[in-house]
Amino acid sequence: EAGVAQSPRYKIIEKRQSVAFWCNPISGHATLYWYQQILGQGPKLLIQFQNNGVVDDSQLPKDRFSAERLKGVDSTLKIQPAKLEDSAVYLCASSHPPGESPLHFGNGTRLTVT
């Protein structure tokens, strides 16, 4: 089966600019996650979708981050405006069913904010 697809692989932007990341989960996976992984740390959940509904966005900095999964398939994560501390790898993962199966991760998008 095809894995989780993410694009772009790398992005360099200046602070206060905006950026968007795209994720296409494994076909049939209803649950989609965005994680932020800062260098030297483990992944931290930003948002979890079940189909096109948000299950958990308690750790999403909503003043600057937004995410959507309009048709319950692919998803976009946006940062506007970016800050230096947003430099990280943004990982998308999917699973089905939630909780009972492992997460399948994409290769991530490495964001550098200068």
Add this chain to the structure above:
Amino acid sequence: AQSVTQPDIHITVSEGASLELRCNYSYGATPYLFWYVQSPGQGLQLLLKYFSGDTLVQGIKGFEAEFKRSQSSFNLRKPSVHWSDAAEYFCAVGTHSGNTPLVFGKGTRLSVIA
């Protein structure tokens, strides 16, 4: 809320030597437990998982892990390390609630020397 502690930030082992990476979790009920590996520039790959039953689980690439409820631990082991095992290893805990996302530890970086 659940949490994971990986006490070792960095471990160096000789090729052919045995390996044990430590993981301690905090969760009030029986958890789901996972070990993932991340090579540079890559996403996370599942090594093995524990849901229930036999507390010694086998994974890919010759890895195994043992769930010890009394010690709240889920240590990863390999009898003979290969140079290609050099990577970052993450322990993660999930719950049986279904919609609770995985919580990851900060990771242990494994270096393998000749």
